[in-house]
Amino acid sequence: MAQWTSAIGSAQLGRLLTSQQPRPAGPGTRRPPAYRALADGIRLLVLEGRVPVATRLPAERELAQALSVSRTTVAAAYEALRGEGFLESRRGAGSWTAVPAGKPLPARGLEPLPPEALGSIIDLGTAALPAPEPWLTRAVQGALEELPPYAHTHGDYPAGLPALRTMIAERYTAHGIPTMPEQIMVTTGAMGAIDAICHLFAGHGERVAVESPSYANILQLMREAGLRLVPVAMADGLAGWDLDRWRQVLRDAAPRLAYVVADFHNPTGALADEEQRRSLVDAARSAGTVLVVDETMTELHFDRDREMPRRVCAFDPAGSTVVTVGSASKAFWAGMRIGWVRAAPDVIRSLVAARAYADLGTPVLEQLAVNWLLNTGGWEEAVELRRGQARENRDALVAALRRELPAWEFDVPDGGLTLWVKAGGLSGSRLAEVGERVGVRVPSGPRFGVDGAFEGYVRLPFTVSGAVADEAAVRLAAAARLVTDGQGAGGDVPRTLIA
Numbered sequence: 422m423a424q425w426t427s428a429i430g431s432a433q434l435g436r437l438l439t440s441q442q443p444r445p446a447g448p449g450t451r452r453p454p455a456y457r458a459l460a461d462g463i464r465l466l467v468l469e470g471r472v473p474v475a476t477r478l479p480a481e482r483e484l485a486q487a488l489s490v491s492r493t494t495v496a497a498a499y500e501a502l503r504g505e506g507f508l509e510s511r512r513g514a515g516s517w518t519a520v521p522a523g524k525p526l527p528a529r530g531l532e533p534l535p536p537e538a539l540g541s542i543i544d545l546g547t548a549a550l551p552a553p554e555p556w557l558t559r560a561v562q563g564a565l566e567e568l569p570p571y572a573h574t575h576g577d578y579p580a581g582l583p584a585l586r587t588m589i590a591e592r593y594t595a596h597g598i599p600t601m602p603e604q605i606m607v608t609t610g611a612m613g614a615i616d617a618i619c620h621l622f623a624g625h626g627e628r629v630a631v632e633s634p635s636y637a638n639i640l641q642l643m644r645e646a647g648l649r650l651v652p653v654a655m656a657d658g659l660a661g662w663d664l665d666r667w668r669q670v671l672r673d674a675a676p677r678l679a680y681v682v683a684d685f686h687n688p689t690g691a692l693a694d695e696e697q698r699r700s701l702v703d704a705a706r707s708a709g710t711v712l713v714v715d716e717t718m719t720e721l722h723f724d725r726d727r728e729m730p731r732r733v734c735a736f737d738p739a740g741s742t743v744v745t746v747g748s749a750s751k752a753f754w755a756g757m758r759i760g761w762v763r764a765a766p767d768v769i770r771s772l773v774a775a776r777a778y779a780d781l782g783t784p785v786l787e788q789l790a791v792n793w794l795l796n797t798g799g800w801e802e803a804v805e806l807r808r809g810q811a812r813e814n815r816d817a818l819v820a821a822l823r824r825e826l827p828a829w830e831f832d833v834p835d836g837g838l839t840l841w842v843k844a845g846g847l848s849g850s851r852l853a854e855v856g857e858r859v860g861v862r863v864p865s866g867p868r869f870g871v872d873g874a875f876e877g878y879v880r881l882p883f884t885v886s887g888a889v890a891d892e893a894a895v896r897l898a899a900a901a902r903l904v905t906d907g908q909g910a911g912g913d914v915p916r917t918l919i920a
């Protein structure tokens with residue numbers, strides 16, 4: 422069987438290659454031969470995740486024609502890439518992109534530092550904010566008052582407390598998506614929801630299409646469940662979802678699941694418009710793929726004057742294609758560990774049945790606390806506080822980065838919690854390594870990619886403000902200087918993307 426999971430046409434590859442900024446030629450530098458320039462261009466596209474790993478490249482003759490170069494040039498470029506481990510080929514199956522074997526590029530998830538270990542480190546590893554007090558205290562007090570009737574039960578509610586399921590269902594209905602409580606299961610965070618969904622729908626070895634980049638911990642959860650990740654490159658900047666690519670991947674790879682974060686995507690911050698949402702649902706429906714939509718960031722929109730696009734499930738209200746995941750972690754507090762699934766009632770029944778062999782249920786007290794917030798209107802007030810904090814943090818971080826690291830490139834999203842930053846040609850992995858030494862913790866780009874893509878990126882969350890944001894940028898600039906001077910600790914990862 423061929424080792425590729427999607428293909429790129431010569432016209433599209435040509436466009437991507439010409440969109441690359443030419444590398445500035447230093448004094449006395451000779452232009453590289455044409456085959457080398459082509460090989461470097463393709464390698465950079467792979468490292469930046471713009472051409473995902475396991476993408477079949479066009480045949481030599483076809484690419485030569487599209488780029489108006491000789492076939493020998495393309496053959497020599499492909500040969501060079503094969504030699505460097507960025508391309509694999511098999512007679513009859515073609516050539517597909519790869520990353521060099523034996524280079525332990527970090528692709529694991531993100532392990533948060535325990536709060537007591539933080540000390541003098543500025544932790545930009547986790548995209549989560551402290552609790553929006555006084556709402557946490559009030560919600561827990563409210564929950565304690567409502568606990569007595571539940572204390573007389575066995576306390577196992579594998580689908581979630583009926584009162585909370587009803588409350589969550591009513592919120593979807595209020596958004597114009599009629600929902601019954603039977604369509605909701607309360608879970609232990611969005612992570613618990615997606616874990617359960619993966620187990621129900623996709624067996625070991627089955628394919629899941631994922632945005633490239635995507636949220637690191639979900640990618641790792643899927644890898645550990647034995648799923649085969651099929652990356653679909655996000656378009657540049659905040660443009661997000663390239664529907665031609667999605668349609669092609671869903672058609673070619675026919676994955677069992679596709680996982681998307683359409684609202685303030687983690688890490689890029691992109692927000693899908695209604696047309697992208699409708700088209701994603703249509704493409705998934707045609708391919709027979711279940712579209713898992715993670716709405717963890719949905720409520721963190723900063724622009725009051727802008728109407729949010731309709732939820733993705735509005736384009737499939739019965740839930741035959743779309744399974745929606747929600748969470749209290751970003752809108753309220755990650756320490757609650759409350760998430761939920763919205764799906765067709767039969768899907769919820771299967772998820773609930775399977776739960777007997779997983780975590781049995783979600784803690785009752787925390788469910789009561791979230792229910793109290795939703796019932797009293799405390800939720801809306803807490804979320805409004807959150808939005809204000811996150812917006813202020815974003816502005817502080819953006820200003821500090823522009824001052825300290827003017828060569829770093831990023832787009833500024835209108836919500837969510839993350840900035841996806843191209844680190845001026847430096848290796849994100851080295852920056853992460855050196856950052857720990859100078860007192861700032863940042864996750865490197867490859868954690869958000871599949872198989873080593875995004876080496877030139879770091880993800881910075883909106884979790885610090887004021888003087889701490891300034892200091893974070895100062896430390897990042899110190900790390901960048903150390904990496905530029907070649908003082909990053911060893912490892913196989915190249916210091917910069919330019920070999």
Ligand SMILES: Cc1ncc(COP(=O)(O)O)c(C=O)c1O
Nearest residue numbers: 610611612636687717748750760
């Ligand atoms: C897109 C996305 N999904 C899920 C999660 C984890 O959510 P939870 O804390 O509800 O498990 C996060 C946290 O960063 C996230 O950004």
